[in-house]
Amino acid sequence: xxxxxxxxxxxxxxxxxxxxxxxxxxxxxxxxxxxxxxxxxxxxxxxxxxxxxxxxxxxxxxxxxxxxxxxxxxxxxxxxxxxxxxxxxxxxxxxxxxxxxxxxxxxxxxxxxxxxxxxxxxxxxxxxxxxxxxxxxxxxxxxxxxxxxxxxxxxxxxxxxxxxxxxxxxxxxxxxxx
Amino acid sequence: xxxxxxxxxxxxxxxxxxxxxxxxxxxxxxxxxxxxxxxxxxxxxxxxxxxxxxxxxxxxxxxxxxxxxxxxxxxxxxxxxxxxxxxxxxxxxxxxxxxxxxxxxxxxxxxxxxxxxxxxxxxxxxxxxxxxxxxxxxxxxxxxxxxxxxxxxxxxxxxxxxxxxxxxxxxxxxx
Amino acid sequence: xxxxxxxxxxxxxxxxxxxxxxxxxxxxxxxxxxxxxxxxxxxxxxxxxxxxxxxxxxxxxxxxxxxxxxxxxxxxxxxxxxxxxxxxxxxxxxxxxxxxxxxxxxxxxxxxxxxxxxxxxxxxxxxxxxxxxxxxxxxxxxxxxxxxxxxxxxxxxxxxxxxxxxxxxxxxxxxxxxxxxxxxxxxxxxxxxxxxxxxxxxxxxxxxxxxxxxxxxxxxxxxxxxxxxxxxxxxxxxxxxxxxxxxxxxxxxxxxxxxxxxxxxxxxxxxxxxxxxxxxxxxxxxxxxxxxxxxxxxxxxxxxxxxxxxxxxxxxxxxxxxxxxxxxxxxxxxxxxxxxxxxxxxxxxxxxxxxxxxxxxxxxxxxxxxxxxxxxxxxxxxxxxxxxxxxxxxxxxxxxxxxxxxxxxxxx
Ligand code: SF4
Numbered sequence: 026x027x028x029x030x031x032x033x034x035x036x037x038x039x040x041x042x043x044x045x046x047x048x049x050x051x052x053x054x055x056x057x058x059x060x061x062x063x064x065x066x067x068x069x070x071x072x073x074x075x076x077x078x079x080x081x082x083x084x085x086x087x088x089x090x091x092x093x094x095x096x097x098x099x100x101x102x103x104x105x106x107x108x109x110x111x112x113x114x115x116x117x118x119x120x121x122x123x124x125x126x127x128x129x130x131x132x133x134x135x136x137x138x139x140x141x142x143x144x145x146x147x148x149x150x151x152x153x154x155x156x157x158x159x160x161x162x163x164x165x166x167x168x169x170x171x172x173x174x175x176x177x178x179x180x181x182x183x184x185x186x187x188x189x190x191x192x193x194x195x196x197x198x199x200x201x202x203x
Numbered sequence: 204x205x206x207x208x209x210x211x212x213x214x215x216x217x218x219x220x221x222x223x224x225x226x227x228x229x230x231x232x233x234x235x236x237x238x239x240x241x242x243x244x245x246x247x248x249x250x251x252x253x254x255x256x257x258x259x260x261x262x263x264x265x266x267x268x269x270x271x272x273x274x275x276x277x278x279x280x281x282x283x284x285x286x287x288x289x290x291x292x293x294x295x296x297x298x299x300x301x302x303x304x305x306x307x308x309x310x311x312x313x314x315x316x317x318x319x320x321x322x323x324x325x326x327x328x329x330x331x332x333x334x335x336x337x338x339x340x341x342x343x344x345x346x347x348x349x350x351x352x353x354x355x356x357x358x359x360x361x362x363x364x365x366x367x368x369x370x371x372x373x374x375x376x377x378x
Numbered sequence: 379x380x381x382x383x384x385x386x387x388x389x390x391x392x393x394x395x396x397x398x399x400x401x402x403x404x405x406x407x408x409x410x411x412x413x414x415x416x417x418x419x420x421x422x423x424x425x426x427x428x429x430x431x432x433x434x435x436x437x438x439x440x441x442x443x444x445x446x447x448x449x450x451x452x453x454x455x456x457x458x459x460x461x462x463x464x465x466x467x468x469x470x471x472x473x474x475x476x477x478x479x480x481x482x483x484x485x486x487x488x489x490x491x492x493x494x495x496x497x498x499x500x501x502x503x504x505x506x507x508x509x510x511x512x513x514x515x516x517x518x519x520x521x522x523x524x525x526x527x528x529x530x531x532x533x534x535x536x537x538x539x540x541x542x543x544x545x546x547x548x549x550x551x552x553x554x555x556x557x558x559x560x561x562x563x564x565x566x567x568x569x570x571x572x573x574x575x576x577x578x579x580x581x582x583x584x585x586x587x588x589x590x591x592x593x594x595x596x597x598x599x600x601x602x603x604x605x606x607x608x609x610x611x612x613x614x615x616x617x618x619x620x621x622x623x624x625x626x627x628x629x630x631x632x633x634x635x636x637x638x639x640x641x642x643x644x645x646x647x648x649x650x651x652x653x654x655x656x657x658x659x660x661x662x663x664x665x666x667x668x669x670x671x672x673x674x675x676x677x678x679x680x681x682x683x684x685x686x687x688x689x690x691x692x693x694x695x696x697x698x699x700x701x702x703x704x705x706x707x708x709x710x711x712x713x714x715x716x717x718x719x720x721x722x723x724x725x726x727x728x729x730x731x732x733x734x735x736x737x738x739x740x741x742x743x744x745x746x747x748x749x750x751x752x753x754x755x756x757x758x759x760x761x762x763x764x765x766x767x768x769x770x771x772x773x774x775x776x777x778x779x780x781x782x783x784x785x786x787x788x789x790x
Contacts, residue, residue: 259735261750
């Protein structure tokens, strides 16, 4: 309604949310963390042909304290689960989790005593990615989906919930009982 | 080569060699479990045969099969002679209540881990092993997962159509 | 069943500084399981005196998948895809070993058509190159040569493309079947392989230009993590790690399988048993593998790609659509699998990592009673402490890289 004309030249309006989300999504630093076969496809994604640096995330961090994103690339074993949880807790907020591959998402072909049937029992997951292993294009697509998700986040919402699927269903079932 | 090995074993160890078994052209000898180490070392040190390479140690669980009565576990040792390019196996049947073998870890460095793995997954004890501890499975796991009486602990996958029927395990039971 | 009390935990307590008699202090350092240069989830507990490694204890099992247990619960042919996921750098080698072992148990080795055997050899050799390229890239990046990683992965993509055109999958191809292959190779196959044959030798020269005479590379590798031939044999080392110490043992020559005796190739051996020797052996092996690929491609026989063994091997697809018996066999095999006579065999093959062997025990039913995989990386890794004790902590990384381990197969 003519308001735009009153704003001086060289000023753009936005919300803090949009600004922060824009900055966050353009500079995700993933944790250099490989588990199994999927990790090899993750490495391919970071290497020449696919080159994920086109999306501002070529900086792999080896320390969880400098990372924003953990790509769980492969099967999570009973022995690895506590380690994974510790790594996740060491990451500063805000943090995101991509569950890459069938194994990380649901146990994959390994339904036995050794493998956790879905990493969401241990850490909360933002993006699930099927495939055994997912192709690098798929990983890139997952990352873009994560970007879209980050864009919708708001600073006002509480810091990322740290409950796992098991705990949250526990809570809902308790509510149902009561 | 086969004959040479056969006479060598028969001459030196006689009784301790129980029987011979050839399947698809692969030669094995069943031996008395407690005699394993002396036989193996003799084969290793013999300058002619020179079975100096221990390829693998493994074990088979025969529980639930008709031939379980001969011994539930069957230890398999695979030896290779680099000099003669010849491979054969030594096998020993072990009953469940005496699942113990002499260790080879003092004579072959690789036996250390291989025996630990057999102990971890199948629960065969190795007498004289310097450090017979778990190697692969998680510390909290009770039992030996490769035994037939250890279930695979299959878990029903949860889909949207059966999500009500399937209870989500509260959390990883071991932690 | 043994009780819990007999299980001594394998984990090592993390402690900081230990003071020994005489005032000498050592520090315990935990490396892994999340560490950029342990090639996965290997954990090492190092005891250091200054920068010198006093003792090194690998802690494994962080990727223990229970594959051997899962294999016992599947029909023979359904178990095949699980073997890809053990040594995921060389899926086709695992397939090959597994198929050969079952074929031996079934006694149908003679029936395998020549074309299937030759394609198997061709793919197995490409797999070896694939495995060595991943090794080269990761080993080099550990020692500071970043661009090697990018080059090696670029060239590896060409091999993955071939996997994709023959099987539809980039990594977990499961292309081999008991009795032959999943399908014949498509038309574009020859062209793609020829492209690799012309391109890759130049690229390998390039890698050697970059590394072999590079002073930094030489200083980080020559004389590092030595192991003598005697100790290597005693420690059960196989593959390039054994040959790096000067022992000429290669399963392809010693116990030829799948027509390997019809190919002309050399087995390189190193002299000094150090990281550099193992590096040289693997570089040379890639060239030899290319030679085998060339021979296999030039002499590829025509004919069927699956054995004619009714009731065990799937009949050709046109027959299934037109002949009643073939359809019945197809249906029977897919639903019930096939029975394997009682007995056990051990079949070794030479994979990129060393001698991978399959010991399969059958009780006469259609599921295996026991599948044991002789893991080359597992045995090779157990020699690591003896290689690094007494050397500098930075050499540990070089030693791990030069052993070319893959955790998926160590822990299975
Ligand atoms: S999803 Fe497939 S490729 Fe990925 S870790 Fe699991 S088995 Fe390996």
